[in-house]
Amino acid sequence: MYSFKNDYSEGCHPSILDKLVETNLVQDLGYAEDRYTKLAKEILREEMKSPAAEIYFVSGGTQSNLLVLSSLLLPHQAVISAHTGHIYANETGAIEATGHKVIPVQTTDGKLTASAVEQVVRQHGLRPHVVQPKVVYISNSTEIGTIYTKQELSDLSQCCKKNDLYLFVDGARLGHALTAHNNDLTLADLAALVDVFYIGGTKNGALLGEAIVFSQETLANYFDYNLKQRGALLAKGRIVGIQFLCLFTDHLYFDLARHANDMAYRIQQALQEAGYAFSGESTTNQLFPILPKSLIEKLQKQFDFYVWAEVDEYQSIIRLITSWATDEAAVDQFIHAIKE
Amino acid sequence: MYSFKNDYSEGCHPSILDKLVETNLVQDLGYAEDRYTKLAKEILREEMKSPAAEIYFVSGGTQSNLLVLSSLLLPHQAVISAHTGHIYANETGAIEATGHKVIPVQTTDGKLTASAVEQVVRQHGLRPHVVQPKVVYISNSTEIGTIYTKQELSDLSQCCKKNDLYLFVDGARLGHALTAHNNDLTLADLAALVDVFYIGGTKNGALLGEAIVFSQETLANYFDYNLKQRGALLAKGRIVGIQFLCLFTDHLYFDLARHANDMAYRIQQALQEAGYAFSGESTTNQLFPILPKSLIEKLQKQFDFYVWAEVDEYQSIIRLITSWATDEAAVDQFIHAIKE
Amino acid sequence: MYSFKNDYSEGCHPSILDKLVETNLVQDLGYAEDRYTKLAKEILREEMKSPAAEIYFVSGGTQSNLLVLSSLLLPHQAVISAHTGHIYANETGAIEATGHKVIPVQTTDGKLTASAVEQVVRQHGLRPHVVQPKVVYISNSTEIGTIYTKQELSDLSQCCKKNDLYLFVDGARLGHALTAHNNDLTLADLAALVDVFYIGGTKNGALLGEAIVFSQETLANYFDYNLKQRGALLAKGRIVGIQFLCLFTDHLYFDLARHANDMAYRIQQALQEAGYAFSGESTTNQLFPILPKSLIEKLQKQFDFYVWAEVDEYQSIIRLITSWATDEAAVDQFIHAIKE
Amino acid sequence: MYSFKNDYSEGCHPSILDKLVETNLVQDLGYAEDRYTKLAKEILREEMKSPAAEIYFVSGGTQSNLLVLSSLLLPHQAVISAHTGHIYANETGAIEATGHKVIPVQTTDGKLTASAVEQVVRQHGLRPHVVQPKVVYISNSTEIGTIYTKQELSDLSQCCKKNDLYLFVDGARLGHALTAHNNDLTLADLAALVDVFYIGGTKNGALLGEAIVFSQETLANYFDYNLKQRGALLAKGRIVGIQFLCLFTDHLYFDLARHANDMAYRIQQALQEAGYAFSGESTTNQLFPILPKSLIEKLQKQFDFYVWAEVDEYQSIIRLITSWATDEAAVDQFIHAIKE
Structure with a gap:
């Protein structure tokens, strides 16, 4: 998980x-x-x-x-x-x-x-x-x-x-x-x-x-x-x-943040390509995609994240956060799970 | 120092x-x-x-x-x-x-x-x-x-x-x-x-x-x-x-504290043997000896500590604190400096 | 005034x-x-x-x-x-x-x-x-x-x-x-x-x-x-x-409040009869009529009250408050001033 | 009382x-x-x-x-x-x-x-x-x-x-x-x-x-x-x-305070003449005489005041306060009660 x-x-x-x-x-x-x-x-x-x-x-x-x-x-x-x-x-x-x-x-x-x-x-x-x-x-x-x-x-x-x-x-x-x-x-x-x-x-x-x-x-x-x-x-x-x-030695602070943003961006792109909308226009490490509840349930088997708010009977907003430590392989897996 | x-x-x-x-x-x-x-x-x-x-x-x-x-x-x-x-x-x-x-x-x-x-x-x-x-x-x-x-x-x-x-x-x-x-x-x-x-x-x-x-x-x-x-x-x-x-694994917490107390006790003993009085009867890692100002000045060349309060023209109370990390060799040196 | x-x-x-x-x-x-x-x-x-x-x-x-x-x-x-x-x-x-x-x-x-x-x-x-x-x-x-x-x-x-x-x-x-x-x-x-x-x-x-x-x-x-x-x-x-x-002797508290409400009600009736609307449906001693600025200026020559908020170029909301002490004659005058 | x-x-x-x-x-x-x-x-x-x-x-x-x-x-x-x-x-x-x-x-x-x-x-x-x-x-x-x-x-x-x-x-x-x-x-x-x-x-x-x-x-x-x-x-x-x-019209404020002080002074004089000591050297409208408990009990039948603190088995300090409204006759009575 x-x-x-x-x-x-x-x-x-x-x-x-x-x-x-x-x-x-x-x-x-x-x-x-x-x-x-x-x-x-x-x-x-x-x-x-x-x-x-x-x-x-x-x-x-x-x-x-x-x-x-x-x-x-x-x-x-x-x-x-x-x-x-x-x-x-x-x-x-x-x-x-x-x-x-x-x-x-x-x-x-x-x-x-x-x-x-x-x-x-x-x-x-x-x-x-x-x-x-x-x-x-x-x-x-x-x-x-x-x-x-x-x-x-x-x-x-x-x-x-x-x-x-x-x-x-x-x-x-x-x-x-x-x-x-x-x-x-x-x-x-x-x-x-x-x-x-x-x-x-x-x-x-x-x-x-x-x-x-x-x-x-x-x-x-x-x-x-x-x-x-x-x-x-x-x-x-x-x-x-x-x-x-x-x-603040060798720009580590910025490198770490950029990594978090990059990981979020990859997820964002994948979700957009899959046709999902977002609540808000984040360009940083927090994403608020609107997903079908069925997909959310499926993702919850592999990934831990907050279900942020219910949109309607069929959809909810979830919150995804990436960080300096986010594993690229996990992002790949997440994208894979969406595309499936 | x-x-x-x-x-x-x-x-x-x-x-x-x-x-x-x-x-x-x-x-x-x-x-x-x-x-x-x-x-x-x-x-x-x-x-x-x-x-x-x-x-x-x-x-x-x-x-x-x-x-x-x-x-x-x-x-x-x-x-x-x-x-x-x-x-x-x-x-x-x-x-x-x-x-x-x-x-x-x-x-x-x-x-x-x-x-x-x-x-x-x-x-x-x-x-x-x-x-x-x-x-x-x-x-x-x-x-x-x-x-x-x-x-x-x-x-x-x-x-x-x-x-x-x-x-x-x-x-x-x-x-x-x-x-x-x-x-x-x-x-x-x-x-x-x-x-x-x-x-x-x-x-x-x-x-x-x-x-x-x-x-x-x-x-x-x-x-x-x-x-x-x-x-x-x-x-x-x-x-x-x-x-x-x-x-709290293997009593580390208590071992560390005991070390601090032991180091303080050694200093206390040495000061008592040298005839110095204390402000208060500490049995733990804080000592408040009353020392001649001349001795304090001498000690300050090698050691860092607080001068706590002036007693009179010739003497002050100092505060000495030992810890889990106190180096036994430093304690020896301090005792040596007193005895000199 | x-x-x-x-x-x-x-x-x-x-x-x-x-x-x-x-x-x-x-x-x-x-x-x-x-x-x-x-x-x-x-x-x-x-x-x-x-x-x-x-x-x-x-x-x-x-x-x-x-x-x-x-x-x-x-x-x-x-x-x-x-x-x-x-x-x-x-x-x-x-x-x-x-x-x-x-x-x-x-x-x-x-x-x-x-x-x-x-x-x-x-x-x-x-x-x-x-x-x-x-x-x-x-x-x-x-x-x-x-x-x-x-x-x-x-x-x-x-x-x-x-x-x-x-x-x-x-x-x-x-x-x-x-x-x-x-x-x-x-x-x-x-x-x-x-x-x-x-x-x-x-x-x-x-x-x-x-x-x-x-x-x-x-x-x-x-x-x-x-x-x-x-x-x-x-x-x-x-x-x-x-x-x-x-x-709380002889219901004075309620009598005083009722007087205030009555005075407000008379003003409210007069304003309604004169065709003015209100911001909110007060049934007590505070009224918030919406009046033409020209009328407000006229009223201000005789009466003191708060101009509460501007509605548009021509109208504002005013606040009128009556009390246990409100003089019935002053209310008559106010009503008269509106009707003029 | x-x-x-x-x-x-x-x-x-x-x-x-x-x-x-x-x-x-x-x-x-x-x-x-x-x-x-x-x-x-x-x-x-x-x-x-x-x-x-x-x-x-x-x-x-x-x-x-x-x-x-x-x-x-x-x-x-x-x-x-x-x-x-x-x-x-x-x-x-x-x-x-x-x-x-x-x-x-x-x-x-x-x-x-x-x-x-x-x-x-x-x-x-x-x-x-x-x-x-x-x-x-x-x-x-x-x-x-x-x-x-x-x-x-x-x-x-x-x-x-x-x-x-x-x-x-x-x-x-x-x-x-x-x-x-x-x-x-x-x-x-x-x-x-x-x-x-x-x-x-x-x-x-x-x-x-x-x-x-x-x-x-x-x-x-x-x-x-x-x-x-x-x-x-x-x-x-x-x-x-x-x-x-x-x-602050016609010095009323000062006249009222002076009256309070005068009343206290008369009591103070009477107590001193009767040989009683005071806790503190008040020159204003608060007095803290030290009185025998027997006298205190007697005074309490006619007068209301605070028993401030016990001095010993036989004596307590009481607090007497005079004011702008203190009745001169009551002061006379109090002095009379002490002298008795």
Whole structure:
């Protein structure tokens, strides 16, 4: 039974384990003050052409989101998100638990637009009876596999500046976005256009770990306190630092994401050739094909994946996710099973 | 320069890395639903003779404390702690950030007593103008290296039952407590006497990870939600499960802690023989000797450690911590340096 | 310039001031332990035929909502509300500030239905990645002037019981609902069908004050603590007790609300006769007529009211609110101004 | 049975009720935008010689404290208070419920000193493992009846500036402090030396209400949002505005407080003459005499007061509080009962 359930079904890229073994008994400082973490930050700053960026490594995506938002927002302020946004739909009220409203915007493609943001701002004018929108949260790639173009991100960036909003990008699957065939963004673009974003490791080859990047130093003035207070400051911070050191050596991070995208693309092509439609236009490692229930049942004998939503009596949407670790042979088998 | 600064200066016990390598490409479920995590829980339940215990693995101690306390306490309830308790003194207000007061009790040895708890309860009778004490928090070993005897823990347990309080043990250094030469407690005793406790991995040979144990299932009814909401649910939960699997195979966990204690004991003996006094009566891996400043300066040329507090013009207290990884040769050198 | 802006433009019904004067120098206990507050509770329990109801008096509606919801919900739980619900739209994130998500449901008439609630519950099954819906919040009358029938409330009540949800009614304008011409509910029905509700005083003749009613005693176990902790426990609790004593003597509360409704009804009739449509089907003291902008400008010379929303180039919706204090002569003038 | 239990046993000064009656049916804006509230602010600004002060009226002391502190503090910041401070001892964890630690300082007279504050700051240097002290909270008069001199307040003010701390004065009994015979402070001094303070109405002749004063406008930038979010924005804000209008007409506020102090002074003199000692050196309206239990029992037949704490087998401390409404004849009777 091969799993296309998610992109965290395996451990990590073997080079990471090699590095953990190699450095294992070296003594160093705790709480991310170690040499590996420092070096990883240097490499990232260079990659982003952003020497003043402040970088923090944490253990996961929900943690990143709640840390960043609780540190950007004052008590009466709120964050705008697509209704499909991870913080609105899939984090058990993590942001609300820090005291802040998430303002949902209905979208068809999982992406926020500048005009949608403007509308939300206009709807929140009745001070002090309504929250003050202060952060725009987007995911790239989105929760449904779509990505932002440079133009779209620039528009959002400009809209945020104009309305005195921060722009925050959830990059749990940033690697997959930046290596999509239709992508025209770079890490350096992100650092230039966005106030805060994070580079997801957990879903792209790390055991665990996300790198939170503050483009403006001042936004991170007290972030170390926040990390500690929320239980996110790892005593052995080195274990995330080491992983990002590996991932950003020789473009491994991008190679791994590209592999995931390629595997998804092959499945997508096969499904399209077989005449199946999709829910949404993903160009990354998440696919949402609409399949006959009979085919789904057949596939379930060999493969593990989520049945996402029922379309009608005969068809359902399934979710297929590929990853850095997806076995090409398994993809072949899956395609074969469809064609049969 | 050898470090006695803390017990998280290295990576992890090599057998853990071996196991991570061995299992690395096996596909399994995320969010701690994998086979390794399940097996680790089984082994722990057996070790604790507590088949109904609910166990959750998380990444660190502050995280454990805030998760447990925020899930045990209603909004108006508070936790009682020694003023040296980690939650009161060293977690950046993590518990208060979840909305709850930590009621401090002054102690000389870092340990709460049943009578101190009774007094706090009596002082909080003016309902509804004062918080309601509901949890007693203790650390074993404590932040200053002391441990609880079975009698002391039984007294606290009884006192808590009588006053309708929960008893929660911070076991960030539980291994060191349970292997101290003067210890008479077992994991099974803890499970029997205590409502919630955790078994610290980070400070005893793991890369990261603590095992939170709820003796009463019902107390954990919604803990999974809490984990997710606070950003503590690891996508690759297996990486902590695997580590506890290793640590609780062939008593590794206890062997590692005993090594740390033994190393500390050797240093303690040498310092006592050399005529130095200590601040506190530690029998575990933390020592707080009072040394002449001249000696401290000399030691600092070879060794890294914290200068804890000034005693007077001529002397200071330093903190020395040994660990599972402490090199016996370094201990010899340190003893040599003292004797010189 | 006569104001139809809201129902809190004046002080209070004169009988309340009389009673405040009469009792002013009587010494009594603080914190709502006084004789007036106790008597007011007795009268309300009788009126509701609910001898076991627990009643608390507080100063306002937003305060009532945040107190009740923060005391009913565990950290991972959420409340369901119409998107027009006061807690979702007009309380500056007060509920989220206590840590809880408000799940919005789109409606056309401001009213939640049992089937909408069922759907929300079904959509929140992916434990623990989503919040757990636990309270259904409705307003009666709603924020747009509509009311619930006994059948609708019974259906919601049954749906809540079936799904293990609490039902909570925001009664900031409960008097107006219960005296609407199409109403078939009583206070006793509410106490029987609902877990918690409040009887709004501020918008129906009191200086300030809402009476929060818990139908089930156990739900209020710690509410006194919550009141104090949130700054809602008035030292001179008597001043709200005295007001409810007056309001529930000789049906004053209902008479005042009926007057407000009658005044609104007269305006509504006049507008309908003049051929104007309304946004929504209010039968209480809030009207949302759609008027030509030219007429609006004319009316604004004599009357104060909110222009609610633009319909098109030529028309806008305005909001007119009448109250216990609305002067019949002013209503005549307004009707006259329309007819002109 | 005459009560010396507290200073909120009666309604309010009759002139307030007169003014409420007089203004009752005047229509005006809600949410403290009315003419009375505006005028009250003007009068206070003049009284304080502080034309730029921002003033907000709220319903009580605990509410004032939690509003101010939650708006001054960032999530990782804490407030320093005497251990007898109301926010530490008597508000059911209200400040912690907003996420912030209250750092207690042991004192004998209920007063914080600059040197105690300096020490707390020094003890919180281990960033980011400890909270950052950011506000110094003092009460004037204190919870045990003592007051701050101008020199003491200036020292604290300077200490706060030096350490980048805000100074916040809880003035629930500010009137009593400013009219004590040993007082040398004015409202204008407070506005000059302090960042935020409030002028308590509830305990000095109002039905309810405290006036929160921000000396620096920028500190109040978002306070209106905070008021609404915490349920503290009264729809009929005028009812507090009107009360402060009365209290600050013809020095009524100070006259009322002086009366309370005078009544306490007479009792104090009588007790001293009778040879009884006191716990603490109050010069305001709270007395803590140490009395034989036999005398206490005798007094309890005629008077209501709190027995505060047991001293030994034969004696207890009682708390006597006088107020603006205290009847001189009752004081005579009390003195007579002592002398007997």
